[in-house]
Amino acid sequence: MQTYYYLVASKRFLREEEDLDEVFAERVRNYQEQGKEIDFWFIDRPAFLDAPELASVKSKVPQPATAIISTNKQFITWFKLRLEFVAVGEFQAPSATIPDPIGVLTTV
Numbered sequence: 001m002q003t004y005y006y007l008v009a010s011k012r013f014l015r016e017e018e019d020l021d022e023v024f025a026e027r028v029r030n031y032q033e034q035g036k037e038i039d040f041w042f043i044d045r046p047a048f049l050d051a052p053e054l055a056s057v058k059s060k061v062p063q064p065a066t067a068i069i070s071t072n073k074q075f076i077t078w079f080k081l082r083l084e085f086v087a088v089g090e091f092q093a094p095s096a097t098i099p100d101p102i103g104v105l106t107t108v
Helices: 011-017 021-034 052-060 073-082
Strands: 002-010 040-044 065-070 087-093
Touching: 002 011, 002 073, 011 040, 011 065, 052 087, 065 073, 073 087
Parallel strands: none
Antiparallel strands: 002 065, 002 087, 040 065
């Protein structure tokens, strides 16, 4: 089982109000220079929010939601410090209620 860390907000906020393209492009470039594998993804309408244990998070986030997900906790913490109006947390997958998200992720 893998631990995934997430930052979730309304799709409008993360995709339209915040200009994250430059941030992600720089991060991808940095990872490529260091030979690191990408460990973060953007997910529109994240299915993990449908898990019963995340119902309270989903209820607080305007829908449709978008998430940034990573296996790197510090990356999500850094984003949380940069952005307002977001929820953060973590989940383990695959589990009985959350499938492995890697198959449905869109790499930034």
